[in-house]
Amino acid sequence: MVDNDDRLSRVFGALADPTRRDMVARLAAGDATVGELAAPYDVSLQAVSKHLKVLEEAGLVRRSKDAQRRPVHLDAEVFDLMTKWIEKYQQRAEERYRRLDQVLARMQGQDSPATDTQQQRAEGAAG
């Protein structure tokens, strides 16, 4: 469990840097070589390689071994996973606040358990 926490931390840590986020955004559009990634920035290839190493260690990008250009590839699956974690957190918060909705309804003397009406109201508000 600690190891997994470390891995997730690495993902968040890797994305804490604006240049690395930029590189990830770039890679989302398609694979690119180190040179291509370095072009928009006023930094050395070494600096870009360093950033790439952090992203690689976090499991966010991969570099193909054999191809001569060694293009960098974004691993979108990891992003889906992170989104999922935040979604789970969001779901738990929402479940808690739906219970609070019911407490508030009782406090106002609307004794309806009314999960259905709350759902409808929620959908109405979202639309």
Next chain:
Amino acid sequence: MTTHTTPETLIEADPDVPTVRMVREFDAPRELVFRAHVEPDLVKQWMGPDSIGMDIDVWDIRTGGGYRYTATREGEAVAHFYGAVHRVDENEKIVQTFGFEEMPDAVSLDTLVFVELPGGRTRLEALSVVYDFESRAGMLASGMEVGVNEGYAALDRVLAGLAEERA
């Protein structure tokens, strides 16, 4: 990173600072939303998940106060939560720390703001600040027994795939 898939609670994990922001609106006047955070009998009814009981030892939500409770499952204690209440502006704001004994180094500073909306509605804005991004990752991941394990399993698969490719 923002997600807003289910209709109501908005969650934001800021990319630049280690915070988590939550925003939720309630169809009740702000005095009631505030009371539901302050009165232990009301708090008990909504804060813990259905499968988890909440034994409140101290619930003293005022400037200089504090709180402490035990989360229980089938009568067994599963975690002990506590915090210091830094400041309370009645009906408007609660500033407090949040931590649990099982991870004594993890603490967040939570600011809850109760905003009055037209039509007797209330918007609750909660901002949690933690020490660093690692702490936030732990915070997002903690306490979701089922979800976390699924997440770990999925992460394991992803990482195993990456390791294989590297080998």
